[in-house]
Amino acid sequence: MADTSNPFLAPSTLPYQLPPFAEIRNEHYRPAFDAGMAEQLAEVAAITADPTEPTIENTLIPLERSGQVLQRVATVFFSLSSSDATEFGTALEEELAPRLAAHADAIRLDPALYARIAALHQRRAGLDLDPETAYLLERYYTEYTLAGAALSDDDKGALRDLNMRLSTLTTRFEKNLLADTNALALVLDDVSELHGLGEGEISAAAEAAAERGLAGKYVITLVLPTSHPYLASLTDRAVRERLLTASRSRGIRGGEYDNRELVLEITRLRAHRARLLGFSNHAAYVTADETAKSPEAVAGMLDRLAPAAARNAHAEQRALQNAVRDSGGDFDLAAWDWAFYTERVRQSRFDVDASAMRPYFELERVLHDGVFFAATRLYGVTFTERPDLAAWNPEARVFEVANDDGSPVGLYIADFYTRDAKRGGAWMNALVSQSTLLATPTIVTNNLNLPKPAAGSPTLLSFDEVTTLFHEFGHALHGLFAQVTYPRFAGTNVYRDFVEFPSQVNEMWMLWPEVLANYARHYRTGEAMPQELVDRIRETTTFNEGFGTSEYLAAALLDQAWHRIGADESITDVAAFEAAALAEVGLDNPVVPTRYASTYFAHTFSGGYDAGYYSYIWSEVLDADTVAWFTENGGLTRANGDRFRDRLLGVGGSVDPLAAYRDFRGRDARIQPLLDRRGLN
Structure with a gap:
């Protein structure tokens, strides 16, 4: 701890305690992790050594203050392992995973610490606590109990072994997925194979090839979900098939990146851990501390929606098959055809051409005149870019956020472009989390994976990419606006099946008339998107929802199926299990593949959504009901x-x-607005 050259050992002196990325070197991470874990264990030991009766002040407050060095290094390291992975970082992450799991267990399973928390919880009615502190005590007691703090010493030993092994396996799953995603990127020899894509998309494919040393070729990098945005535009059916086949091949090709055995072992160990903790399966263990409370409640909702979604998808499939025939095609519709012919039907039925929208969705306009504009109108906050502040990569941009009275809110860091070193998908992280107890400010980040065009070319977004940006910014606002006393409650530290709610609400502003009119302007002419196109877009809100709901529900139900396995069940074939699980709920349509197959289902096997992928539609009940409230109460107003x-x-x-x-x-919340939105009435 005396090494003053290590930037993690003291709070950053930069604005908002922004980590000094320019000073951070590989050699700083391991010593900081070592020092941070040792420091926190010493802090916990001091709590348990206190001979006086447990109080909030001598137990929970110092527990909340503990581990600040570890928190600083871990937030930076794991943010970069997702956004800017390196061979060094990947190797260190595999090394650290079991050590960090053991460290967490050393605290959560400490019998003396749990005894103090339990004693406080037993006396809670007479402690005269303010509501936030009372809830803090309740959460500590619940979380430590569910973590196994009341188990026998022998059972705790078994639990530690399980947690360490699982941390290693989930880290390896993510590493394999990133490597296989990069290895399976589609390499094309001739620009003619990209027919149907726009100028910016072709430029991005050429840029991706050049970065890989494939000058003169074109590379389409894969996205995390099964489907790829380009499938809607590529006219060459063989290229579409190759692209979707590559996406669905991740983790099943044999060799070092094959994730099938990892899926089997992860689910088996999670089932054994659940039994050790007193639950019938991992889904029961997870949902016990979510708003759902049980896998039966989850199944009750998902099973209610699945038949209607499957029925709608089959009706859409018939319409698409007719479109194939009408265009002169003599083949049965396949999964790689769905998006392509969906756009043809959309264009025919609603006169909406998805590719015609892109020129109106230029990234800078969407960001400043759409995403930021809506936040300013609603919350009075402003965003000022700070080029003087450096993030982890030159492509990551730093914005200072302020209230309308000039008071600071925090920093927002946006890293929009895909890189081979960045994992797939889109997400929000907190680099520094607000807490009045620790006097810490707020820094949040958004990561997307947009293909980067050549220098000088505009970044034109698809409709779905605009939706994703508004969604992830909703998470960012949640992180920026939370004002709490205790670090445990900072930002998005809420139940997993609630955390998607604020981000989904923020999607509503994408098509709100005042917002859309402000940002949807042609990147060349500056002309607003024609009103007739806007009207037709709104008419299509439930179009293709059978597919969208089915592919999502298939993934959510697959996640539940894997985690409702009992400890005594033996699963040996990933593909067979997956097929049976989807057939059981009627979502085994080969033309509508699940959004994530098991071997690249990062949410559930490495991303913390295990037995919790249902949370998106669970939260959407609240989201749709909230959208109804905003609409009923005047929409985009400061009061709202x-x-x-x-x-x-x-x-x-x-x-x-x-x-x-x-x-x-x-x-x-009422469910009817959700059913209306997804056409499931």
Whole structure:
């Protein structure tokens, strides 16, 4: 701890405690992790050595203050392992995974610490605690109990072994997936094979090839979901088939990147851990501490939606097959044809050409005149780019966020472009989390994976990419606005099946008339998107929802199936299990593949959504009901934004999320708006 040259050992002196990325070297990580873990164990030992009666001040407060060095190094390291992976970082992550699991268990399973928390919990009625502190005590007791703190010493030993092994396996899964995703990128020899793509997309494919030393060729990098945005535009059916086949081949080709055995072992070990902790399966263990409370409640909702979604998808499939025939095609519609012919039907039925939207969705306009504009109108916040502040990569941009009175909110870092070193998908992270106890500010990040065009060419987004940007920015606002006392409740530290709610609400502003008119302008002429095109886009809101809902529900139900396996069940064939699970719920349509197959299902096998991928549609019940509230109450107004900020975003995880929702909405959420939105009536 005396090594003052290590930037992690003290808070950063940069604005908002922005990590000094320019000073951070590989050799700083391991010593900082070592020092951070040792420091936190010493801090916990000091708590348990206190001979006086447990109080909030001598137990929970120092526990909340503990581990600050570890927190600083871990947030930076794991943010970069997702955004800018290196061989060094990947190797160190595999080394650290079991050590960090063991460290977490050393604290959560400490009998003396748990005894102090349990004693406080038993006396809670007489402690005269403020609501946030009372909830803090409740959360500590619940989380430590569920983590196994009350187990016998022998069972704790077995639990530690399971947790360490699982941490290693999930880290390896993510490493394999990134490597195989890069290895399976589609290499094309001639620009004619890209027919149907726009100028910017072709430029991005050429740029990706050049970065790989394949001058004169074109590379289409894979995205995390099964389907790829380019499938809607590529006219060459053979290229579409190759692209989708590459996507679905991840983790099943044999060799060092094959994830099938990892899937089997991860689910087996999770089932054994659940039994050790007193649950029938991993899904029961996970949902016990979510708003759903049980896998039966999850199944009740998903099983209600699946038949209608499958029925709608089959109707859409018939329409697409007719479109194939009408265009002169003499083949049965395949999975790689769905997006392509969907756009033809969309264009025919609604006169909406998805490719014609791209010129109106230029990244800078979408960001400044759409995403930021909506936030300013709702919440009064402003965004000022800070080129003087450096993030982890030159492509990552730093913005300072301020309230309308000039008071600081935090920093927002945007890293939009895909790289071989970046994992797939889109996400939000917190680099520094607000807490009045620690006097820490807020820094949040958004990562996307947009293909980067050549220098000088505009970045034109698809409709779905614009939606993703608004979605991830909703997470960012949640992280920026939460104002809490305790670090445990900062930002998006809420139940997993609630965390998607604020981000999904933020998607509504993408098509809100005032917002859309402000950003949807042609990148060359500056002309607004024609009103007739806007009207037709709105008419298509439930178009292709059978497919969209089916592919999502297939993944959510597959996640549940893997994690409802009991400890005594033996699964040996990933493909067979997957096929049976989808057939059981009627979502085994080969033309509508699951959004994520098991071997590249990062959410559930490495991303923390295990037995929790249902949370997107579970949260969407709240989201759709909230959109109805905004619509009924005047939409994009400061009064509405302030209410949402104060009663939902601003409380972070410091209150029960459903209680926060009732405080905002005045009642529990109703499911009807969701059914209307997805055409599932």
